[in-house]
Amino acid sequence: MNNGDSTAIFSTEAGFIALNGSVKIQILELLKNGSKSFDEIVNHTGKAKATISVHLKDLRSCSLLEEHVDPDDRRKKIYSLRCQYVACSQEPGLEHYTDMLKIISSTDFERFGSLVCVFHAVQYGFLANGINCDPIMRNIGRDVGKSFAHSLISTEPDDLFAEMEVFWEKNDIGKFSVLSKDPLKLEVHDFFACKSLPIKTKVLCTFVKGVFEGVFIDKFAIDCTMENISVCNNNCEPCILVMKEFKKLL
Template sequence: MNNGDNTAIFSTDIGVIALNGSVKIKILDFLKTGCKSFDEIVQHTGKAKSTISVHLNDLKSQNLLEETIDSNDKRKKVYFLRCQYVACSQEPGMKQYNEMLDLIASPEVHSFGCLKCLFHAVQYGFRAHGVNCDPIMRKIGHDVGTSLSRNIVSQEPGDILQEMLNFWEKNDIGSFTILEKDPIKLAVHNFFDCRSIPIKEKTLCSFAQGVFEGVFRAKMGGECVMQMIGKCDDTCDSCFFQMIKL
């Protein structure tokens, strides 16, 4: 998550909220792993209890977290998230966005696939205007993966991956290689033709990451994350993921 130097953006039931306080962001990041007690939050942040109390009250008032009674100790409270990390600010970069717009305006756009270029342009557009949207693209990827899982009949990890690979190649989504099976380690290639598009800033790794998470959580009925262990470089040779079961 954003380290607090920039603005972090969260989605709540009442709308989008932007934060730029490093301590508040650190608290929300800590709660991503589950409910935490007041003392755990104090220890994690290294701040005074009075300071954390003020921050927790602020975050509750913004509907970013809630408190409840600890089921193991009725004398204590625990805190949990009520928000989704969406994006963070970054230094704007117009270069790749303008390159994509030039490509869309050229006769060459048909050779790369007009719809795919438009999809990439959305990614570049957010970044061009100072928004790093990797978190929300991962969440959207997760939702897409959950829906795609309905097209998969297998229940075993290896068979699920083979069905996914067949589906990807049949529908021109991309390809991936199974590097290891325990734990699952993957190399994803040419996702949405990112390798063929001649622009040196790739943006879809987090989306692919979410797709795998959505499929595996839906099919295996358990929590897992696809940890990014290697992001694709400027040539987009591949990005690497490893499954971690929670």
């Protein structure tokens, strides 16, 4: 979590904005995972409602977020990002990046898999250099998912999920299971061997969301958003992904 001395850089249609202030950065980090209500933002930050109102007003004036009326309750407001998180002056990635390089230089390199180690090193390397690669990795994940979809035959959801599970295990991508279908909720385990490595901080959550979105775009002709509702922690628990938004593609 950023502290009061950290600075984050965000990209908007008008250019780059450097933002200093832990509460504002907390709010924008929360909104990276999808739109949130005013009450959700208050609960997440632990600040007074009046304080959050001031911060939200400031962020709107900078075109960093936008406000909408909640379709389920017009008395309430929901907030979403109008920017992309580009970089932060303080990231935990440097330590993990150094540890990953040590693994690559050790005899564990072959045991964990050379491509897996290099892939994780690239992810931590972005963080170590202060770059938030989530938007890029999500887009790459979507492209990879669309490419995976070319190897899948099924177009019916149940058959597709069964085929995907076999495909994932066969190609050492990881494992997943369907927890519910309405809304669609998936539990993803050990994606690209993340759990087998001694470094237990997740860096692939955004990438795996993009992979599923890419498969669904190709197979179901829908533009969808998968949201990770699980907590990323040092235990590297499974990701719980929920389909939040989707629309039919023309």
